[in-house]
Amino acid sequence: MSQALLETRGLTIRFGGLTAVDGVDLSLGRSEILCIIGPNGAGKSTLFNVITGIYRPSKGTVALEGRDITGNPAHRIAAAGITRTFQSSRLFNDLTLVDNVVIGMHCRTRTGVLTALLRPGKARAELDEAAERAGELIRSISPDLYERRHTLAGTLPQADRRRLEIARALASDPKVILLDEPSSGMDDRDTDALMASIRSVMARRAGLSFLIIEHDMRLVRALPDRVAVIDYGRKIADGDFQEVRQLPRVQQAYLGH
Numbered sequence: 048m049s050q051a052l053l054e055t056r057g058l059t060i061r062f063g064g065l066t067a068v069d070g071v072d073l074s075l076g077r078s079e080i081l082c083i084i085g086p087n088g089a090g091k092s093t094l095f096n097v098i099t100g101i102y103r104p105s106k107g108t109v110a111l112e113g114r115d116i117t118g119n120p121a122h123r124i125a126a127a128g129i130t131r132t133f134q135s136s137r138l139f140n141d142l143t144l145v146d147n148v149v150i151g152m153h154c155r156t157r158t159g160v161l162t163a164l165l166r167p168g169k170a171r172a173e174l175d176e177a178a179e180r181a182g183e184l185i186r187s188i189s190p191d192l193y194e195r196r197h198t199l200a201g202t203l204p205q206a207d208r209r210r211l212e213i214a215r216a217l218a219s220d221p222k223v224i225l226l227d228e229p230s231s232g233m234d235d236r237d238t239d240a241l242m243a244s245i246r247s248v249m250a251r252r253a254g255l256s257f258l259i260i261e262h263d264m265r266l267v268r269a270l271p272d273r274v275a276v277i278d279y280g281r282k283i284a285d286g287d288f289q290e291v292r293q294l295p296r297v298q299q300a301y302l303g304h
């Protein structure tokens with residue numbers, strides 16, 4: 048059996064004549080942070096879309112804790128413990144911060160529509176409990192956000208939206224969280240706060256792992272255990288940041304675009 052928490056083998060997806068992800072082998076351990084870097088259009092977001100079941104791969108496999116989940120529908124993959132954020136933030140602007148996080152719990156809450164109809168009191172109690180838990184999750188990411196937990200998400204600046212999305216991702220109690228360019232739109236101070244949030248979440252949740260697409264080299268240098276480089280859909284390097292960045296093929300990938 049595989050030791051990896053999340054593993055892809057030969058993962059490939061073609062769109063017509065374009066091979067957007069081309070034979071990618073990735074392995075993510077427990078309690079590990081792996082950053083994926085690479086030029087624009089290299090296939091990084093598409094890789095996330097294939098791992099999370101938005102697209103079915105043309106070839107290759109995805110396994111979580113040694114179980115094959117290749118081609119499973121997105122909701123099943125989410126329920127299995129892989130959750131994600133998107134490159135552009137996807138919050139419900141007209142809902143409060145707390146309610147945005149409660150929505151992230153949906154695949155774990157027991158209360159169904161039937162309970163809500165037949166036993167409204169019980170449903171209410173479970174919702175209150177969910178709201179309280181959501182508040183705690185927000186606090187664990189940022190005490191500052193917690194102070195604003197009853198305001199509408201639409202009022203948040205970009206950096207806070209990103210942080211709230213991480214709180215929402217945590218709400219489903221995942222094994223691995225995929226973040227697509229979490230520091231986009233952040234200044235250095237925001238990025239430092241983001242890294243601190245991720246570290247504190249990892250310290251509190253045994254075994255939780257992150258797969259992070261990033262372009263901010265400050266974060267890539269400081270946060271992950273390991274870095275994988277994608278270029279034209281292929282993984283061209285995988286290892287320690289300082290080693291990877293010196294490889295001629297990595298430098299060429301960045302210069303050549």
Ligand code: ADP
Nearest residue numbers: 062065067085086087088089090091092093094
């Ligand atoms: P990155 O996230 O590394 O910047 P993407 O994964 O977004 O790159 O895109 C990789 C390539 O795949 C791009 O050429 C993009 O146009 C193409 N692509 C992504 N999704 C689709 C799709 N649904 N249909 C056709 N081409 C796509």
Ligand code: MG
Nearest residue numbers: 091092093134
């Ligand atoms: Mg992308």
